[in-house]
Amino acid sequence: MGGNTAINLGVFGVFVLITLFIVYRAGSRNATASDYYAAGSSFTGPQNGIALSGDFLSAASFLGISGSIAVNGYDGFLYSIGWVVSWLLGLMIISERLRNTGRFTLGDVLAFRMRQRPVRAAAANVTLVISLFYMIAQMAGAGALMALLLDVHSKVGQAVIIAVVGIVMVLYVLVGGMKGTTWVQIIKAVLLIMCVTLMTVFLLGKFGFSLSAILETASRNTPLGPEVLEPGARYGGTPTSRLDFISLALALVLGTASLPHVLMRFYTVPNAREARRSVVWATWMMATFYLCTLVIGFGALALVGSKEIASAPGGENSAAPLLAYEIGGAVLLGVVSAVAFATILAVVAGLTLTASASFAHDVYANVIKRGQADPRSEVKVARLTAVVVGLLAIGGGIAANGQNVAFLVALAFALAASANLSTIIYSMFWKRFNTPGTLWAVYGGLGSCIVLITFSPAVSGTKTSIFSDVDFAWFPLGNPGLVSIPFSFLCGYLGTILSKEKSDPVKQAEMEVRSLTGIGSGLK
Template sequence: MNLAQNTVIPDDSVIINTSVFAVFVLITLLIVYRVSSRGSAGDYFVAGSAFSGVQNGVALSGDYLSAASFLGIAGAIAIYGYDGFLYSIGFLVAWLVNLLLLAERTRNTGRFTMGDVLSFRMKQRPVRAAAATSTLAITIMYMIAQIAGAGGLVALLLNVHGHFGQMLVMAGVGAVMMVYVLVGGMKGTTWVQIIKATMLVLCAALITIFLLGKFSYSMTELLRAAADNNPNGRAIFAPGAQYGESDMTKLDFISLSLALVLGVGGLPHVLMRFYTVPNAREARRSVVWATWTMAIFYLCTLIIGYGASALVGTDAILAAPGAENSAAPLLAYEIGGTVLLGVISAVAFATILAVVAGLTLTASASFAHDVYASVVRRGEVDSARVVWVARITALVIGAASIIGGILVIGQNVAFLVGLAFAFAASANLSTLLYTLFWKRFNTTGTLWGIYSGLISCLLLVIFSPVVSGAEDSIIPSVDFAFFPLKNPGIVSIPISFLFAAIGTFIGKPERDAERQAEMEVRSLTGIGSRTG
């Protein structure tokens, strides 16, 4: 059956798809239970810092190769060609920031969360509260994108149409994700990420090989077929199909690129992963392994995206449940039938579950460790109580993300993740770099940097075409968009760096010179850094 003519998965395949999917989820849940962390806060939040650089690197790639990477980017390439691949380039290049500037210093300076680094030589309570606020905002934005992708994927897998059906699917995704976090902690989540990252890369390679085989292993023939089956024609091989309409769309592309390249260094769930290894050397190895794993994967998504355009067609992709996000599953069905579709969908769904679990764990850890333990209880609380608060927080965050996912049904998840990257780059990157490399930086600068980045980014998104004023807006029936760009990074990121610097010169210098010296020595050498 050719999905270029019929985008609906046959009813007789739904049972097979669901069975493969259910078996995969049950296996991962069993693994989570068997390796679950039942000890201290260090065990629950960072798995006792017991993972090797290789293990953590594969888990990092699993954390990062999310629904946006597999579903959103493949769909964007299938529809827009070269402009869609720009997401892959941005996601990959961004890791140089972590490798060269952040991985080792962050591992040496902190213990559980980003707030540990930012508050090391600053006033604890206001800085930890700001770090937790930023972490929660970015994490929920990222989770919304993942849950929206899961809704579209499972809607395709189960042949579910309509908003109500996808709403139920998203609620189910959130429920399973909460089980991962509540039971497994960081150790269980990490092993799921290792397994699903390995399977995701293998599946992407498998689809790539099968796909090339249909064109006698000729990329030229595949690309020719992709152009013939795409309304943009040969324009998909050059920049401009999506962002070349006007000077404003080109500026939007520059803004998106800034967010993608600079955002990874500020993603709380990525930074938290550096604490799951015993030392800075392993943290650096983690980044190297993650980068190579993702490079292989993104090369496969380039071929998968053009292959989806060639064999499925843009009209069929856009008409399917999940729209652009359905390109990879539809291609899997086209080249391998029901079984391959079930496997790919199960792996993609496990990808979403693991990423969302990691995000939830990060947000709940930040609230429990930075807000509850440090701000509310001023450090006078036992480890078990902190873990209990983290689990309650996970439930609340999961519910909020499900509601957010429902509101953005139909949006490309790669684009939504791009917004999360803009928030991360705007709120966190300036304060992290200034904290680690600028001795004069102080508490006032930290607070101004975080809040100015968060607030400016949020306001620009609210008053942009993302929310209103366009056919693909969240609220298309109204128009209160005065900011013309869909991605605010080109404005909000410089605002954060500027306000952090201004706040530093206005505020009083930190008086604890000994603490500043300790941070400098520890960040460079690791002497005095704690594990688990």
């Protein structure tokens, strides 16, 4: 690519310095647990909404979706829609209730009317597994991105960069806590949205503000021809691949709002109304973002062409950077690259914070210390966990670098939908739901996801698998959601009705009233 490594590194370096300074200013007095986990619940709805979109929009969404649209046309677009629609679930079912019921983690909500220790341990297990999988995928992606944007092709060079990403992310979390991390998300989200909006306006202007002119030019620049605007390029084909896509779509629409780092963001606002406003803002940001990627994807096809995209290092992922170079030269390419880095950094920082909060608040304070932990030592444990999680992510990212780990992202969504959503919904809406039901649903969803993915073509048996020379796959789909989500609901149901344990009606009343009104939560 014609980019200039010095410019790319320079823009990125400036971003890291500015954000580190802001994080330092925002978080220098991080004394209490509430500050570290939830920024003292001091953010407004709009601020948190922007941060939510920052937490959620990964480099995979930016480079991956625009690239997928450039290569697969309609099917890439289809993939992006689930991520917008899914926020409705967060808006109407999850955000307000979660804010009213819990304080810092998902475990607060799930364990509200259950036996504390086993349920909190289960909630923490799921959060840690999802966070680690998602982080390893992001870190491995960072390595691939370096190859593309900085011309770093040696494995050692990429490992160094993955380590740098990991260290900066841990610094954000340690120095800034939730407050600093939230500001990083806000800055990154604003940069990302500005970047894609400007590119979109520029593209539209170049084609006389006619979307159909872009689509028409695009369809002339691909071997698919006009079929690029129709379904089937990516997910058509065999009945299995179609079913696989349905499974993916189900996990996306049900899993997004149940991802642990998204859930945790709802605690950074002071009350349920602000939580609702933050989802409204996030929805606007998402809709803008994905409409822009639609234009950028087809614009890349129209101006760069599928042949050049496919032959560039990084393949699909290079569509947006190539387009940026085409329309804005080395400077715009530098900006787009820096935004892509910033995106990875911010997402992994959010995940690190969530994982550390879950371990310190659920496992250390409530399982090990049985609720008697001193808040200061709890924060200390959280910080230590953040360092450990950071090291694990760096190690995992380096090990997974170059592997085809895209399935880990889809797996994280499937896990969130199978283990978190079912238990959240049952504990909010089903009076009889009890501790065994919660444990069955969590471990049923978690277990079935992991087992199914292990024996799927993503892990073994095909050329793109991790273990391509052995074949122990018997589950045909690469996305377990279609099976694991209903399975988790079924487990929750069976676990509840088969156990003799009665749910506590007084606690249930408290949870229901509190989740809908905030009474008893101390929130205004």
